[in-house]
Amino acid sequence: MLLPASSAEKKMSSKTYTKKQWALFITGLIAIIIGVSILGFFGIRKINREYHKQKLMRENPVLEISELHIKAPVLEGTDQSVLSKSAGHFIGTGDFGKGNYCIAGHSSTLYKEYFNNLSDAEAGMTISLYDKEKNHYDYTVSECFIVEPNETWILDDFGDTRITIITCTDDGTQRFVVVGKKK
Amino acid sequence: MKQKIFGRLISFAAAFCMMTTASVMCTEATAFAADSQSTDEPENALRFEVYVIDEETRQPIPNVTVRLEKRYFTELPSSGDHEYTGEVEVLETWNTSYAEVHLSVAYEYTPEKPYDVFAVAYDIPDGYNWYGEKTAYVWWNCLNVYSTLETGHIRLQKDKDADFPVVGTYTKNIRVVDVDTHELIPNLDCAVVNKSTGEEIYRWNTSQEPLAVVSGLEYRFEDQTLKNTIEYEVRFLNMPENYIVNYMGLKDYSPIYYWWSWYESGKTEHDEPIELYNTDPDAPRDPMIETTTPEETTSFTSSTTTTTTAATDITTTATSESESVTTTAATDITTTATSGSESVTTTTTTDAATTISESASITTTTAATNGTDTDLPQTGNNSKTNILIAVGALLLTAAGAWAVASSGILRRKEDEQ
Numbered sequence: 001m002l003l004p005a006s007s008a009e010k011k012m013s014s015k016t017y018t019k020k021q022w023a024l025f026i027t028g029l030i031a032i033i034i035g036v037s038i039l040g041f042f043g044i045r046k047i048n049r050e051y052h053k054q055k056l057m058r059e060n061p062v063l064e065i066s067e068l069h070i071k072a073p074v075l076e077g078t079d080q081s082v083l084s085k086s087a088g089h090f091i092g093t094g095d096f097g098k099g100n101y102c103i104a105g106h107s108s109t110l111y112k113e114y115f116n117n118l119s120d121a122e123a124g125m126t127i128s129l130y131d132k133e134k135n136h137y138d139y140t141v142s143e144c145f146i147v148e149p150n151e152t153w154i155l156d157d158f159g160d161t162r163i164t165i166i167t168c169t170d171d172g173t174q175r176f177v178v179v180g181k182k183k
Numbered sequence: 184m185k186q187k188i189f190g191r192l193i194s195f196a197a198a199f200c201m202m203t204t205a206s207v208m209c210t211e212a213t214a215f216a217a218d219s220q221s222t223d224e225p226e227n228a229l230r231f232e233v234y235v236i237d238e239e240t241r242q243p244i245p246n247v248t249v250r251l252e253k254r255y256f257t258e259l260p261s262s263g264d265h266e267y268t269g270e271v272e273v274l275e276t277w278n279t280s281y282a283e284v285h286l287s288v289a290y291e292y293t294p295e296k297p298y299d300v301f302a303v304a305y306d307i308p309d310g311y312n313w314y315g316e317k318t319a320y321v322w323w324n325c326l327n328v329y330s331t332l333e334t335g336h337i338r339l340q341k342d343k344d345a346d347f348p349v350v351g352t353y354t355k356n357i358r359v360v361d362v363d364t365h366e367l368i369p370n371l372d373c374a375v376v377n378k379s380t381g382e383e384i385y386r387w388n389t390s391q392e393p394l395a396v397v398s399g400l401e402y403r404f405e406d407q408t409l410k411n412t413i414e415y416e417v418r419f420l421n422m423p424e425n426y427i428v429n430y431m432g433l434k435d436y437s438p439i440y441y442w443w444s445w446y447e448s449g450k451t452e453h454d455e456p457i458e459l460y461n462t463d464p465d466a467p468r469d470p471m472i473e474t475t476t477p478e479e480t481t482s483f484t485s486s487t488t489t490t491t492t493a494a495t496d497i498t499t500t501a502t503s504e505s506e507s508v509t510t511t512a513a514t515d516i517t518t519t520a521t522s523g524s525e526s527v528t529t530t531t532t533t534d535a536a537t538t539i540s541e542s543a544s545i546t547t548t549t550a551a552t553n554g555t556d557t558d559l560p561q562t563g564n565n566s567k568t569n570i571l572i573a574v575g576a577l578l579l580t581a582a583g584a585w586a587v588a589s590s591g592i593l594r595r596k597e598d599e600q
Contacts, residue, residue: 017592025590031583038576042569077332078560088560091232091334108564115562133365149558172563 049085056086061096062130063087063103063165068121072114074129078104087114093155093164096129097137097182100162102155107167107176115167119176127163127180139163139180146174154179230332231287231323233302235279237311238338243283248306249337251275251287253298254322265297274300286332299324304337311339353441353451354398357417359389362429362458363468367393372420375400375439379414402441415439417457425466429458 056073064071078088087105094101106113127139139162146169147154154164154177161182169176235247253272256265277285290300303320304313313319321335357375359368367389374386375397385397402411416436428437437457587593 021590021592024586025592028583028586028588028590031579031586033583035576035578035580035583038572039580042573042576080560083560083562091332104560104562106562106564110565110567110570113564147559149561152559154559166559166562168561168563170563170565172561172565175559175562 052085059132060086061089061132062134064128064130065118065121065125066128067125068117070114070117072105074103090155094157094162096131096135098161100155100157100160100164101129102164102166104166109170115165118165118167118178119169121178126183127165127178129163138183140183141178142181143179145177147177149173149175151175229290229300231300231302232332232334233285233287233321233337234283234335235304235319235337235339238340243279244308244311244339245280246308247279247304247339249277249279249285249302249304251285252301252303253290254301255296255298258297267299272298302335302337304339307339310342312342313337313339350401350403351451352398353400353402353453354396355400355439355441355453355455357395357397357439357455357457358393359417359419359457359459362460363466368423368426368459371422374418374420375415376418376436377413378416378438384415400439400441411441425461425463426459427462429460 053073056075057071061074062071063074072087074089075082075086076089076091078090082088083104083106087103090102090104093099105115105118107115107118109116121141121144123141123143125141127141129137129139131137142162154166163180163182165178165180166175168174231251233249233251235244235249236242237244251274253274254267255270255272256267258265274290275285275287279285299322301320301322303318305318307313307317307319319337319339321337323333323335355375357373359371359373360366361368369390371389372386373389373395375384375395376382377384384400385395387395400415401413403413404411416438418436419434422435427434439455441453
């Protein structure tokens, strides 16, 4: 006849775990906690970035190429602190609907960055630029080409009204340039 | 035995992963915190980039001493405008012979003691003037700084031997709008009046004529300068109680200015938007302005030790010249109050136009001054660090789950239950 174990017997049986078992159990538990924390960190960061992206797009100029599903906020400056969260306007170049308005932004083969699809740009596509008041200026893509990083002549004023969008080529050694002329 | 060895390997791998991922995570977390912070306050970096250029050729003018100054003010609760206290602090001084463009260091903004920043060229060289004056400046209202870097051009004009029309007429396209909503102020009776003679030139009602085209306004420049001696103003005949003229705090009138511009090839027709400010606290506000009110502005400090040292040195210099600085400031403040709108309007409207042609020469120097490089920025983000960390975290979680399961503790407890 099988009798139910008393609480004293249960307590006795727990003492039978070896140190090795406890070590494995605690190590595993810590590993799970750390692993989940890291994954959670990435998740929260992604949500945070998406939130800030939406916020930036509400409060700042926005560049849109609807045919390539590109829509990016544009902040002033092109240092990495700006480019890590948005596209950046080269200070001193052009203005909305005037001169050569130059923009740089990240692209990537690994991550979802603003200008990933820019390499698919073709002549004739429409680039829309919205200022802070959401007035929009339309440009038509006229040419796409690749330059070396030191070819800053593309930032010059050519006497017309254009937009110049710059991002890296896949290997990051050169710069892919899309030029749009004002409609 | 096999299971024992495998278990040890797993434990070792787990420990290794924990160490590496934890250290990388710390780095990432720091970067993330910095990233989040910078995302929240891009508009707070009070740094200024100043050029002194020839308005006609747009080339830098050497040997001009320029000072970057804080001019403190107090806000007038009645009008919403602000009044300078006369307290001036010189932040930086430089000479344009040494650099075509000057990039200031970042300065802390203290909402409790607000200030505007002026870049003032006190010693304009012979052969140049600034709208007839020998002192030129650009300024920034620090309540409305939107970006991390503000650029200002001090455009000096060459003294001319009257090779421009000294006397002529011009046209203003006047529209009276709310500065926050950008909408027309309806049913407002306005009149353009000659300030000296009191002669009424034109009268209109904003509801009937949203854009008033006022032509035939005369100008007469003094010899050798571009100072216009004929002044006009727009008078508001039935100004609503809750409105004042933005920036100037005027109630009943807004001055009209005309200036000759070689850059615009002597264009004689200009848009003249007059912005009114609604003093009603419940009035709708432009969200861009609201987000940069001093209450919401997070303070920040100079970024490097070098910067702090530089600022201290400059302050010392200012102290030795404090008397003359204060006197000059008081004069300039008066000028700002009476004819300040010209400089404000001029800067705002012509900046947009002139920036374009200046881009070729200025862009390159900007990049160099920023202290990074003159190349196009690196815009490829193919770093595998994040993916490797995520994969490592997944493996760590899986290994942890296996270790917990294989320890037998959970299973034993289930059996006991």
